[in-house]
Amino acid sequence: MKKYIKNxxxxxxxxxxxxxxxFALPRLISGDPVAYLTGMDEGSMSVEQxxxxxxxxxxxxxxxxxFGYYLKDIFAGRLGYSFRKQASVAELIGxxxxxxxxxxxAAVVISCALALVWGLTSGSKKGLLDKxxxxxxxxxxxxxxFLIGMILIIVFSFDFKIxxxxxxxxxxxxxxxxxxxxxxxxxxxxxxxxxAVMLPSxxxxxxxxxxxxxxxxxxxxxxxxxxxxxxIRYSYLLKNVAPPFATMVGMSVGASIGGSVIVENxxxxxxxxxxxTDAVYALDYPLxxxxxxxxxxxAMVSIVLTDIICIIIDPKARSxxxx
Amino acid sequence: xxRCEKPIIALxxxxxxLCASLALCACDRxxxxxxxxxxxxxxxxxxxxxxxxxxxxxASGNSDMPLVSQTADGNYKxxxxxxxxxxxKTWTFTVLENLKWSDGxxxxxxxxxxxxNYNDARGEAVFNDKTADNDGSIKITRKKxxxxxxxxxxxxxxxxxxxxxxxELSNMTSFRIxxxxxxxxxxxxxxTADDGRVVCGPYVLTRFDRESGTLVYGxxxxxxxxxxxxxxxxxxFSEPDIMYMSLQNGDIDTVWNYSQSVPETYLAALKxxxxxxxxxxxxxxxxxxLMFNNSAAPFDDVNVRKAISYALDYDVxxxxxxxxxxxxxxxxxxxxxxxxxKSTEKLQKNWETAARCLSQSGYVKPQGARYYSKNGxxxxxxxxxxxxxxxxxxxxxxxxxxxxxxxxxxKLDAVDSNAFNVKTxxxxxxxxxxxxxxxxxxxxxxEAGMGMGNGLGAIYVDKKHAVQGGCQxxxxxxxxxxxxxxMADTVEEYSAAAGRLQDYYAEETPLIALFWDYMTYxxxxxxxxxxxxxxxxxxxxNNWLSATKA
Numbered sequence: 001m002k003k004y005i006k007n008x009x010x011x012x013x014x015x016x017x018x019x020x021x022x023f024a025l026p027r028l029i030s031g032d033p034v035a036y037l038t039g040m041d042e043g044s045m046s047v048e049q050x051x052x053x054x055x056x057x058x059x060x061x062x063x064x065x066x067f068g069y070y071l072k073d074i075f076a077g078r079l080g081y082s083f084r085k086q087a088s089v090a091e092l093i094g095x096x097x098x099x100x101x102x103x104x105x106a107a108v109v110i111s112c113a114l115a116l117v118w119g120l121t122s123g124s125k126k127g128l129l130d131k132x133x134x135x136x137x138x139x140x141x142x143x144x145x146f147l148i149g150m151i152l153i154i155v156f157s158f159d160f161k162i163x164x165x166x167x168x169x170x171x172x173x174x175x176x177x178x179x180x181x182x183x184x185x186x187x188x189x190x191x192x193x194x195x196a197v198m199l200p201s202x203x204x205x206x207x208x209x210x211x212x213x214x215x216x217x218x219x220x221x222x223x224x225x226x227x228x229x230x231x232i233r234y235s236y237l238l239k240n241v242a243p244p245f246a247t248m249v250g251m252s253v254g255a256s257i258g259g260s261v262i263v264e265n266x267x268x269x270x271x272x273x274x275x276x277t278d279a280v281y282a283l284d285y286p287l288x289x290x291x292x293x294x295x296x297x298x299a300m301v302s303i304v305l306t307d308i309i310c311i312i313i314d315p316k317a318r319s320x321x322x323x
Numbered sequence: 324x325x326r327c328e329k330p331i332i333a334l335x336x337x338x339x340x341l342c343a344s345l346a347l348c349a350c351d352r353x354x355x356x357x358x359x360x361x362x363x364x365x366x367x368x369x370x371x372x373x374x375x376x377x378x379x380x381x382a383s384g385n386s387d388m389p390l391v392s393q394t395a396d397g398n399y400k401x402x403x404x405x406x407x408x409x410x411x412k413t414w415t416f417t418v419l420e421n422l423k424w425s426d427g428x429x430x431x432x433x434x435x436x437x438x439x440n441y442n443d444a445r446g447e448a449v450f451n452d453k454t455a456d457n458d459g460s461i462k463i464t465r466k467k468x469x470x471x472x473x474x475x476x477x478x479x480x481x482x483x484x485x486x487x488x489x490x491e492l493s494n495m496t497s498f499r500i501x502x503x504x505x506x507x508x509x510x511x512x513x514x515t516a517d518d519g520r521v522v523c524g525p526y527v528l529t530r531f532d533r534e535s536g537t538l539v540y541g542x543x544x545x546x547x548x549x550x551x552x553x554x555x556x557x558x559x560f561s562e563p564d565i566m567y568m569s570l571q572n573g574d575i576d577t578v579w580n581y582s583q584s585v586p587e588t589y590l591a592a593l594k595x596x597x598x599x600x601x602x603x604x605x606x607x608x609x610x611x612x613l614m615f616n617n618s619a620a621p622f623d624d625v626n627v628r629k630a631i632s633y634a635l636d637y638d639v640x641x642x643x644x645x646x647x648x649x650x651x652x653x654x655x656x657x658x659x660x661x662x663x664x665k666s667t668e669k670l671q672k673n674w675e676t677a678a679r680c681l682s683q684s685g686y687v688k689p690q691g692a693r694y695y696s697k698n699g700x701x702x703x704x705x706x707x708x709x710x711x712x713x714x715x716x717x718x719x720x721x722x723x724x725x726x727x728x729x730x731x732x733x734k735l736d737a738v739d740s741n742a743f744n745v746k747t748x749x750x751x752x753x754x755x756x757x758x759x760x761x762x763x764x765x766x767x768x769x770e771a772g773m774g775m776g777n778g779l780g781a782i783y784v785d786k787k788h789a790v791q792g793g794c795q796x797x798x799x800x801x802x803x804x805x806x807x808x809x810m811a812d813t814v815e816e817y818s819a820a821a822g823r824l825q826d827y828y829a830e831e832t833p834l835i836a837l838f839w840d841y842m843t844y845x846x847x848x849x850x851x852x853x854x855x856x857x858x859x860x861x862x863x864x865n866n867w868l869s870a871t872k873a
Contacts, residue, residue, distance in 0.1 A: 085369070099534070153565065158572045165565060167536040171556055265561040270533045274561060278367070281711050283739050 004307040011307075015300045022289045023070045027063070034059060053083070079293060080286040089290030092275060097294070099168055100271035102187060103263060104256035107194035111202055112249045114195070119206020120233045120241075124214055134207065141200030145259055149193040149266040156189060163189045166268040190267045197259055198252060205248055209241045216240070243310045250306025254299025357872045358553040360850060361575040362862065363566040368559060371531040371538055372519035373501065380581035383499060384862030385540055385555055386425075386524040390416060390435070390495040392865060393774075393857035395604035397662060399492045402864055403430065403500065403523060411487040411812050416495075417479040423545035424502050425520075425527040432473055432480035437503035439468075439482075487812045490662065493774040496858045524864055525550045536560070551871045563589075570845065571596055576872070577846040579862040582608060582769040584842040586714075587646050593845055602844045602855050603648060605660040607770040609780065611644065611718050611837035614747070614764045618786060618795035621704060622762060626684040628832040633677035634729040637670050640721065641838040644714070648843075652836035655825030657779045659839070663821025667829040670836075674729060688730050695730045703732035707746050707764040710737040715765045718837060722765070736761070749792040759795055766793065770858050777808035779824050784833050794833040801827060849873045 034053050054060065058069050073080055079089040122130040140148075157165040164170070164186050173182040213219060218240075222232045261273035272291055279287040366377040373379065373387060383389055388402045399406070404416035422430040472481040484491065505518050520528050525548065526540035536559040542550060558575055560566035567589045569575050578585065584606070585593065593599055613631070615622035622628055637651040652658070655667030678688070686695040686702055694701040708719040716737060723733040738746065746761040768780050772791075776782040784794040785805060804823045811817035828834070844861040846853050851871050856863030 095533070150564070154568070158568055161572075166558060166560060166569070167532075167534060169532065169535040171530070171532060171535045171537040171539055171558075173535065266565065268536045268559060268561045268565065270536065281739075283741065 004311050007307045008304050011300050011303050015296065018293065018296045019071075019074070022293055023067055026285050026289070027066075056081075074293075079290040082284055082287040082290075084282055084284045085287065089287055092287060093272060093290055093294055096270060096272045096275045099269050100257060100260050100264070100273060102168070102183075103190050103194060103269070103271065104253070104260050106187065106191045107198060107259075108249065108252045108256050110191065111195045111198040112245075112252060115199055115202035115206050115248075116238075116245060119203050120210055120237060122203070123207040123210025124229060124233050124237060130207070133203070137200040137203045140196060141204070143196075145193065145197045145262040146266065148196045149190075149263060152189050152193055152196075153266070165189060168269055190263050190269060193263050193266070194256060194259055198256060202248055202252070206241065206245065209244055210237055213237055213240055239313075243314045246306050246309050246313065250302045253302035254295065257295050257298060356554075357849075360552045360555055360577070360867075360870065360872055362555060362557045363560055363569055363575040363578040364557055364580055365560050365563050365566060366580055368531075368538065370516065371528060372516045373499075374519065377581070379499065380859070381538070381557065381579075381862065382522065382524075382528070383497070384579070384856070384859045384864060385526045385867055386522040386528060386543065387499050388522075388524040388864045390498050390500070391492050392859075392863060393493070393496045394865075395855045395857050397607075397660065397857060399496075400865065404432075404435070406492060406495075408491070411484075411489040411491070413481055413483045414491050415479055415481040417474075419547070421547040422523055423547075424504075424523050425543045425545055426502075426505075427545055428502065428504050430500075430523045431477040431503075433477050434500045434503045435480050436471060436473065437507065438498075438500040439471075441501055441506060486809050488809065489811055489814060489817045490774065490778050493662075493778065496774070497771045525868060526555055548868060550867050551869075552867060555867065567593065570599070570847075573598060573847065575847075576850050577844070577861055579844075579860060581859070582771075583860075584610075584646065584840065585845050587644065590646065590843065598848050599845050600848045600853070602846065602853060602861065603646075603841045604855050604857070605648075605658060606840050606842045607658060607660050607857060608773050608842075609652075609656070609658065609768045609836045610840055611640065611715075612766045612768055612783075613718075613722060613835040613837055614766050614783065614793050615833060616759055616762050616764075616793070616795050617831075617833050618797070619759075619762055621702060624684050625831055626680040627686075627702070630677040630680035630686075631726065631731065632670060632832050632835050633673045633680065634731065635670075635722065635725050635835070635837070636672040637838060638672075639725070640718070643721070644718070645838045645840045646843050648841040650839050652839045653825075654829035654832065656828040656834060656836050657773070657821075657825055658836070661773065661779060661821075663779065663818045663825075665818075665822035665825045667825055677729060693727075693730065694732045701732055702730070703734065704762040705734045705736040707736040707738060707743060707761040709740050709743045709765075711740055712767075715767065719765045722837075747793040748790060749786075749788060750790040759793065761793070764793060777805055777824075779808075779821055779828075780834075781805060781808070781824065784828075796831070796833045801831075 034050060034057065058066050061069075077090050079093065081088050082092060085092060118133065122133045153165045156163045168183060168186050169179070170182050170186070173179050214237075218236060219232060222236050227235075257272065260271060261276055263269070264271040264273035265277060272294070275287065276291045278284070279291060364381065366381060368378050368381065369375065371378050373382070379387065390401075390403045391406060392400050392402050394400060401419060403422065404418050406414060406416050408414045416432065416435060418430050418432055418435075424430055466485050469483045469485050471483065474480070488494075500523070502521050502523075505521055506514065509518070522528075522543065523546070525543055525546045527543040528538060529541040530537070530539040532539070538557040538559070540555040540557075542553060558566075558569070560569070563586075566575070566578055570578055571593065585601075594601070613635075615628050615631075617623060617628070632654065641649045641651055652670055653667045654670055655665060657664055681695050681702070684697070686697045688695045694703065696702060706719050706722060708715050710716065719735055719737075723735060726733050743764070744750070747759060747764045747766065749759070766783070768783060772782065773780045776785075776788065782788045782791040784792075784796045785801070786792050786795040786797040804820060804827055807820040808817065808824060811820050842855075842860060844853075844855060846861060849872055851873065852869045853861065854863065854866040854869050855861060856865065
């Protein structure tokens with residue numbers, strides 16, 4: 001229990017540190033903070049524009065007052081303003097985050113479920129499945145996201161012409177069930193790509209955890225009692241490997257949002273990944289800060305939730321708390 | 324039924340349902356649509372409204388057309404207005420019969436006048452070349468028009484230039500008009516996306532769908548001529564590799580990016596596909612330019628500029644980056660298809676001549692030294708390049724490698740586009756337009772850019788130009804030639820002045836074309852009667868009025 005509470009506190013401190021860094025970095029970089037905070041070069045601004053931005057960004061106030069404005073902006077849900085795109089960062093992220101979550105959430109759920117079942121089966125039973133699964137996952141785990149995506153597109157979109165490879169919908173898709181299925185249809189390849197990227201490490205973690213647990217006495221006793229492997233896997237092993245599995249799921253959320261940058265570019269999806277790429281190329285610092293802030297927030301929330309779930313599902317953690 | 328069988332059966336039912344729906348989707352996907360032409364582009368379009376640069380370039384080819392177009396062989400055709408002039412000083416534009424905006428309102432010459440004023444008020448170099456002064460105030464550096472006269476029926480406008488310009492139509496190939504009846508009395512913030520999509524071309528944007536990454540154009544019912552192709556669908560790709568594979572696969576009919584040819588790296592693979600046709604036209608733009616700052620050391624010394632022009636191996640550039648019709652450029656810079664072209668000496672690698680040029684300016688290369696030096700200081704310069712342009716970075720790397728092998732140190736200065744503009748163009752220079760911060764830069768000049776002002780890329784060379792002027796060239800001879808160009812009343816006079824400018828380029832070497840190339844476009848063989856435009860390539864109004872899809 002103490003361990004998990006400590007983790008949650010560390011996580012919150014890290015998040016505060018991220019907020020602080022987000023505020024401080026553009027102001028610490030040598031050069032004019034107006035240029036960094038607007039994402040535009042001061043040379044291309046007129047004096048009036050420059051003064052306008054300087055006032056709007058409260059550059060002449062002291063650092064604490066500026067930080068106050070920054071926090072106010074965060075709590076107001078604006079997350080700053082992209083002067084390049086002429087919209088609030090929250091608005092820009094809001095229009096894109098849905099697409100990213102559709103890919104990454106589906107990929108996290110499916111890859112973790114597959115890793116759970118596959119890892120439990122492979123780790124609990126030495127045989128052909130384990131002999132094939134482990135090297136295959138080690139091999140696939142070395143493939144970069146871009147390569148996996150390209151292979152899937154070439155095979156399933158261009159050779160067999162089964163799945164689409166760009167956008168989240170067909171141009172003519174209208175609302176209703178057809179729209180829903182069209183969306184699912186378009187999501188398949190990007191999600192499969194992200195699953196293929198995420199699955200190997202998760203499978204190997206599960207498989208090795210289960211393989212270690214197989215030597216535990218509770219498993220031996222269960223076998224001695226004549227319980228079948230299916231029951232041992234899902235009633236005994238699962239409970240014991242659940243905390244590391246839950247932690248893995250929590251960590252996957254942050255990683256999947258990072259991984260979606262490449263997938264979104266490959267499949268021409270207008271998500272947060274492409275927004276981040278635009279921000280990097282255009283040196284749009286407010287947008288860059290906003291996207292990183294939201295990614296960090298999602299990762300942090302998922303980690304905190306994971307730790308809370310671990311406390312709930314892990315009897316040992318609960319009993320430590322009672323003591 | 325056993326308890327464990329239930330989820331398995333549910334899973335099987337779910338998979339069957341999913342497969343059935345996907346099969347339906349896949350069937351839909353195989354439908355061939357002869358009424359629609361699909362165009363792939365990697366242009367980044369976010370709002371799809373007038374004023375967004377990439378969208379403006381795309382819409383210029385189908386809906387928001389410019390006043391006139393220029394064919395691949397250099398002739399002009401009216402799109403919005405016919406044109407006439409007697410002395411090349413007063414140009415009369417008459418709006419075509421029955422031309423209407425997509426909301427049904429009549430297009431009039433007042434729209435042309437309103438747009439000139441509208442753009443002018445936004446600091447664009449239309450009525451006047453403008454630049455910001457030190458204090459941020461707008462400074463008019465050169466007046467373009469003296470006066471204008473609207474006809475009584477509001478269909479014609481006569482614009483009188485300050486001085487005759489036989490190439491005025493070139494400026495009109497990228498001049499698009501806005502509807503006065505919508506934009507008048509509205510501030511920028513009051514103009515809605517729908518306002519920004521009222522156009523007078525043959526098509527009108529019917530849908531911009533970010534989720535599918537498409538822009539769908541339907542026929543503008545008010546356009547006097549009916550295009551054969553009923554719909555144009557532009558698919559936005561993030562990855563060019565995927566876009567070209569899509570073309571190979573027959574999912575799109577053509578690809579288009581403003582002022583870009585199909586890259587040589589894709590051409591070999593595309594040419595193996597029998598379902599594709601290729602269209603080639605000599606480029607009026609120069610894709611790879613080494614631009615010197617003629618007002619800053621070491622390039623204020625003509626011998627150093629000349630030395631570099633002889634130190635580079637142009638065949639390597641041509642073979643590595645150019646298409647099959649690419650050629651080594653002349654010292655006169657302007658490509659052969661340019662109006663007023665004059666043949667000058669071919670650029671060639673000649674290290675002896677390069678060394679001689681440097682020695683004339685006192686540079687020596689001591690035994691064992693890597694670089695030429697003068698008074699103990701090595702000959703070195705910063706080469707500014709856009710970090711976001713992979714091709715330009717490769718040009719810069721090659722220039723660096725070749726010059727360092729010869730004995731001139733090159734330091735790459737890879738900067739973002741914004742910083743690049745600040746360093747290399749007068750419009751963005753912090754002090755108006757007196758001194759730019761770069762020493763040399765890699766740039767690419769579009770067809771439109773090459774044709775603007777006096778043509779022959781002079782806007783990039785002229786230090787006094789309000790917007791460009793990256794080469795910072797000045798002096799009595801250059802001024803005299805540009806004045807002669809701008810005063811030319813006839814084609815003969817213009818050609819004579821253009822010849823002198825190319826001789827000046829050859830002799831003074833203010834900039835170098837690293838190679839000349841052809842623009843290559845690719846289109847599915849199911850699309851017939853394709854017309855290529857000199858400015859907008861395959862995506863142009865004349866093409867969509869002529870093309871048919873089998």
